[in-house]
Amino acid sequence: MKKYTSVDDIIDLPELLDLAASFKKEPFQSEQLGKRKTIGLLFFNPSLRTRLSTQKAASNLGMEAMVMNLNSEGWLLEFEDGVVMDGTKAEHIREAAAVVSQYCDILAVRSFPTLTDKEKDMQEYVISAFVKFASVPVISLEGSSEHPLQALADALTIAQFKKTDRPKVVLTWAPHPKALPHAVPNSFVKIMKRSDVDFVIANPEGYNLDPSVTEGVEILHNQKEAFANADFIYAKNWSSFETYGQVLSTDESWTVSEKRMRLTNDAYFMHCLPVRRNMIVTDAVLDSDRSIVIEQANNRTFAAQAILSKMLQHE
């Protein structure tokens, strides 16, 4: 595995999920694999789960983790080619990525979208540049258009909790006060399309995700209809894709409530966290025994560990 910046980089999903499940059972089974190896965790944006779970995954494999908050601890980076660097940016990504590749065996990068420059965001501007100029494998710790480690943990969680061979999974938009990225829903849609599930997306009009991502997936603009007989409700806010980066609605009728959950087949509730209580989901649902968000977060470690072990083994 040379890079993991998109769900598209997964070749054999069932095998990868088995590997992650195996690490969940025995986290230290490969603790010699990463000996003398170093992962650089580079953050342009804040992170709690992603950072700690990836650091823990690396540690379980015997790797050393070096964490850097690039905006506050390092130099501002230039990503454009051919410019005269006479402004505030002290270093070009070409040098930064090549140099850091020499100190690390794997690079992992978090970089959120602008939500104003659609083209740049869709090109996965920052992380693509790291992939291009690094000489070691690159992992996305959430990019502008995908969050593939999250998606792998999500699929692992569904695999572990499902009670039928082909559960019904609903990804539902839910309200949020701020404009949020499309990375999590995009990667979730991609991995669900490759899973043995009945998959439906529910979102208000104007909130359809990138059609090249959702192609072939049923999209409903009625949450109640979507929830019928669902086995898993995955809630998430995102800003508009069409009216790029805008908050068109904070309609509370889309908040996932107990009443709404009663329409489902006693569904599990999922969210990638952090979650805004009583905006995305009510306290009652989140604190109920159907909520598996904590276990879902726990699976982040083993998803990351599966990817890291693939990279360490040059598979």
Added chain:
Amino acid sequence: MKKYTSVDDIIDLPELLDLAASFKKEPFQSEQLGKRKTIGLLFFNPSLRTRLSTQKAASNLGMEAMVMNLNSEGWLLEFEDGVVMDGTKAEHIREAAAVVSQYCDILAVRSFPTLTDKEKDMQEYVISAFVKFASVPVISLEGSSEHPLQALADALTIAQFKKTDRPKVVLTWAPHPKALPHAVPNSFVKIMKRSDVDFVIANPEGYNLDPSVTEGVEILHNQKEAFANADFIYAKNWSSFETYGQVLSTDESWTVSEKRMRLTNDAYFMHCLPVRRNMIVTDAVLDSDRSIVIEQANNRTFAAQAILSKMLQHE
């Protein structure tokens, strides 16, 4: 030991001090104990000694440390229940604590008081919430009302330097330009009350500490009188507890000076550091051979190591 957020959590102080002293002699005696174990060090406030000594203590026990500055690196946390999270706080402590518990075997948290909301501060608002919602042991790296790791190091220092079975120990208020918390003096008072010492507090009027903490301890408003025959002078500033969080005085006659130290029984000088020179204490006293502040800071490592080893052994 399920938590160490207060001196009250200590069951057998002499045994704990012996354990700390034993780690001071042989720091690596239990370096297998923390193998494959991770401590999360979570900071809401700056730290030098506490962070490095706890990280060193963890390392001596073979543990991995993951350090996070929550305000700058993570998400702003909501601690209130039942609120609609439509403001700046992205994550609720319920999820944050539960999730981080899955990546760490022990959580350690630093959170200073507001010094404006007495009730919240006395409830140890932030750290109590971590204790409540974490599924692993929680250590206070200084909370709003206690600094129990400091107190344990202080007691260890007195145990090592005392020349009589029952030395006289004076905690004296000293001036400082800013409003400071009560955590250090509270924990020191609590641990001295459980130690075989003659203990006296000296502070100006208006500066009495929480009476529920100082109950049974002699409080003098005259520093000279308090210093008579003292074997240990522990200087510390705190803001008023009665007129909560206010600086009522910066009276320089309370600065610990050579002249004042001459009233003692050739006493040792202690302070938790960082210390404001020529405010709290004069250069002459701090740089004299009676000052044991550096050794006191050194003991932080072994105090932390004792607590961590107890937690790792589920004692």
Added chain:
Amino acid sequence: MKKYTSVDDIIDLPELLDLAASFKKEPFQSEQLGKRKTIGLLFFNPSLRTRLSTQKAASNLGMEAMVMNLNSEGWLLEFEDGVVMDGTKAEHIREAAAVVSQYCDILAVRSFPTLTDKEKDMQEYVISAFVKFASVPVISLEGSSEHPLQALADALTIAQFKKTDRPKVVLTWAPHPKALPHAVPNSFVKIMKRSDVDFVIANPEGYNLDPSVTEGVEILHNQKEAFANADFIYAKNWSSFETYGQVLSTDESWTVSEKRMRLTNDAYFMHCLPVRRNMIVTDAVLDSDRSIVIEQANNRTFAAQAILSKMLQHE
């Protein structure tokens, strides 16, 4: 080696370069040497290469690294003696250095110059204070007047790429929008003066470096002349030393271009990075096969490893 804060601290340069080269061949040859040892990496200023390469070097030797950004994570430090600390600085360097020395076996500190107070900068104000008050060896991760780890990596790079016994090396000033320190050129000059090279400095008038550093070195104010027959071109900007800390020129005719490089003996291009593209050097030169800046950065790890291993062995 008790300290490495200046190239002057090197006793036997050829032996040190051999040691670094040996670590480059076998990075893990001494991985037991730093077992149970801790290095404190203390930053007053941003760092990418220096931090990661030193952390990697420590890790290769089996050491634990504790990284602290002192301005954001710790307390503001007072460096003056005798002051009444009633301002914003909470801790004196005397205590800070002494305390941290107890948690770490080696301290490494980065502190840039003021570029306004020449005397303070030349005294290496901050790092000298750490040397004075620390009880363990101190390494400069770039001070106000020297960057000795960089210089060692530079000398290692020249040793590995040189094709003649005595190559011609040119240090050339190049334009930059901001006022930069003298640390890198100073240390480079010092190490070249001790190397078997023909060494020339090229800079515009008004940009002569500290004459006590450049004593005995030819300084040309004509870049073309200097480049003739050069085997290595080392580009670097610095602010004026005479008109201290000022930018007197951003003359683009000093930008290292392909045309200018054609005057050389097919010279290698070097720079310490981060480098401003099309200010210091054109894209064409930096992206050419004569550019060895990435390998030069790679050598930072092994230079640091050589110094650390000397300190760990008390040599």
